[in-house]
Amino acid sequence: MTQLALVIDLNVCVGCQACVTNCKEWNTSGSAGPMVDQNPYGKDPTGTFFNRVQTYEVGEFPNTETIHFPKSCLHCEDPPCVPVCPTGASYKRKEDGIVLVDYDKCIGCKYCSWACPYGVREFDEQQKIMKKCTLCVDRIYDPKMTEEERRPACVRACPTSARLYGDIHDPESEVSQAIREAGGYQLMPE
Amino acid sequence: MHPAFSVIFLTTLIGAGQGLFLALFTTQAYGLFDLLPKQDGAGFYAPGSAIALLFLAGGLVASFFHLGRPERAWRSATQWRTSWLSREVIVLPAFMGTVLLYGAAQLFDWRPVLATLPGGTAIDATFVLGLLGTLLAFLLFLCTGMIYACLRFLREWHTPLTVINYLLLGTASGFSLAAAFAAWRAPELARFFAGWALIILLLGLVGRASALIRNRRLKPKSTPQSAIGVKHPRIVQVAQGFMGGSFNTREFFHGRSAGTLRWIKWLFLLGAFGLPALLLTAGISGAAKNLLAAAFVVQYLGLIAERWFFFAEANHPQNLYYRSVA
Numbered sequence: 001m002t003q004l005a006l007v008i009d010l011n012v013c014v015g016c017q018a019c020v021t022n023c024k025e026w027n028t029s030g031s032a033g034p035m036v037d038q039n040p041y042g043k044d045p046t047g048t049f050f051n052r053v054q055t056y057e058v059g060e061f062p063n064t065e066t067i068h069f070p071k072s073c074l075h076c077e078d079p080p081c082v083p084v085c086p087t088g089a090s091y092k093r094k095e096d097g098i099v100l101v102d103y104d105k106c107i108g109c110k111y112c113s114w115a116c117p118y119g120v121r122e123f124d125e126q127q128k129i130m131k132k133c134t135l136c137v138d139r140i141y142d143p144k145m146t147e148e149e150r151r152p153a154c155v156r157a158c159p160t161s162a163r164l165y166g167d168i169h170d171p172e173s174e175v176s177q178a179i180r181e182a183g184g185y186q187l188m189p190e
Numbered sequence: 191m192h193p194a195f196s197v198i199f200l201t202t203l204i205g206a207g208q209g210l211f212l213a214l215f216t217t218q219a220y221g222l223f224d225l226l227p228k229q230d231g232a233g234f235y236a237p238g239s240a241i242a243l244l245f246l247a248g249g250l251v252a253s254f255f256h257l258g259r260p261e262r263a264w265r266s267a268t269q270w271r272t273s274w275l276s277r278e279v280i281v282l283p284a285f286m287g288t289v290l291l292y293g294a295a296q297l298f299d300w301r302p303v304l305a306t307l308p309g310g311t312a313i314d315a316t317f318v319l320g321l322l323g324t325l326l327a328f329l330l331f332l333c334t335g336m337i338y339a340c341l342r343f344l345r346e347w348h349t350p351l352t353v354i355n356y357l358l359l360g361t362a363s364g365f366s367l368a369a370a371f372a373a374w375r376a377p378e379l380a381r382f383f384a385g386w387a388l389i390i391l392l393l394g395l396v397g398r399a400s401a402l403i404r405n406r407r408l409k410p411k412s413t414p415q416s417a418i419g420v421k422h423p424r425i426v427q428v429a430q431g432f433m434g435g436s437f438n439t440r441e442f443f444h445g446r447s448a449g450t451l452r453w454i455k456w457l458f459l460l461g462a463f464g465l466p467a468l469l470l471t472a473g474i475s476g477a478a479k480n481l482l483a484a485a486f487v488v489q490y491l492g493l494i495a496e497r498w499f500f501f502a503e504a505n506h507p508q509n510l511y512y513r514s515v516a
Contacts, residue, residue: 010420020431044434052431054511056414058422069418071431071511080343086266086276105265108258111275113441114191117343117412119508122437128258185419188507190411 003097005168007175012162015068022157023051031138036126048122050133073120073133081112098135193501199252202493207245208327209364214238215320231296239293246286278333285326292319331357346504351401358394366486373479388470395463417510427514444502461492
């Protein structure tokens with residue numbers, strides 16, 4: 001069974017936010033519909049994003065390290081957000097493991113976001129529905145694009161190749177090799 | 191979590207409605223075996239069912255305010271195989287329909303005998319409808335409680351106590367409502383209802399206090415270390431990727447101080463348990479109408495504070511990612 005996923009090397013990420021910007025640009029104009037902002041140029045700008053980059057300081061001064069931490073949907077193998085959905089709008093695709101929201105079925109009850117421990121689902125305040133990372137499902141299967149282009153927007157944008165994408169169930173894939181060789185781990189395994 | 195008033199009103203209103211119906215049917219069952227004086231269908235059970243229905247409908251209306259797209263709400267009945275929310279969406283209207291039929295049967299005195307017990311006691315249609323309603327009322331408490339109890343990452347809710355407390359607190363407020371209702375329509379039953387309201391209220395206090403003690407002792411399973419996968423004792427967030435707030439900072443934080451939380455806790459302990467217990471006791475000894483009505487009103491307001499606290503006390507693991515703004 002295919003399970004597409006992102007594998008991110010925190011040792012390589014420089015926190016440039018290019019993936020955030022490219023994700024927003026592609027998905028706000030893509031088939032997922034707009035990812036609207038409120039007050040984009042005002043005092044408290046806020047809006048919907050599928051991907052955020054956070055920064056952490058590890059250690060005690062002067063022995064500190066800065067870690068940039070990109071955070072988006074993990075497309076869990078057993079996603080807790082899917083069974084709780086009362087309408088069936090949240091679903092996991094059998095063929096490639098991508099977790100998606102059917103925007104025409106979502107009633108905006110926000111229950112799925114409560115069930116997600118990572119907080120990667122974001123409610124769209126204008127469309128009144130739940131949104132989340134689609135792993136750029138409208139890019140990766142587009143036959144009009146070249147092989148190189150058929151990757152998620154965040155992966156394409158990353159200048160340091162910290163973000164890798166592929167099938168983690170295929171032991172020969174780039175991501176599986178990266179997990180093996182660099183000691184890949186899951187977030188909040190508990 | 192950020193307490194949403196739509197859900198607070200939904201759960202407290204339907205709880206009182208369910209409890210009232212359970213109280214009404216209890217006296218009908220007692221009356222069947224001549225343990226309590228029989229009541230008039232049109233004069234007592236029909237208006238009682240109407241009040242229960244009013245509370246249930248109020249809850250249903252409140253729930254729509256929680257939805258972003260209420261016009262699609264019908265879709266939420268489709269995933270009953272996996273989602274407790276979907277199950278609640280089915281059971282609530284089914285229960286309301288049954289209460290309506292029960293009230294109508296009582297009002298129009300439609301009571302064909304469906305069975306006869308060995309002792310010669312006739313089981314009529316209103317009794318069967320009441321029995322069905324009772325079953326659905328319990329099922330609805332189970333669904334409502336499980337919506338919260340099934341979320342294993344929200345550990346404050348992930349306990350059987352959540353379901354037990356929804357059942358006890360809802361039923362207690364319903365019996366108080368029944369006592370106040372009976373004080374006007376059937377004074378001989380007021381003491382019976384108020385007595386049970388007091389007993390269930392005290393059981394509810396035990397359940398809610400157990401949950402408070404349990405939650406105070408919870409040690410979070412997830413830590414900043416497991417959240418980002420870095421094993422170092424000192425991890426400080428310096429940026430969360432934005433400064434103006436997001437859905438994550440609005441939905442999962444109650445935004446109040448620890449002090450506010452503390453006084454709301456004492457407010458609900460007093461409002462949902464302490465004061466109504468006193469008023470019910472006074473109401474039982476004096477059988478005073480106004481005291482029983484006051485008991486229900488105070489208890490209901492106390493339960494609103496209780497439900498607010500229930501949401502606020504749940505600490506979502508995603509908050510580990512949002513500990514510092516810039």
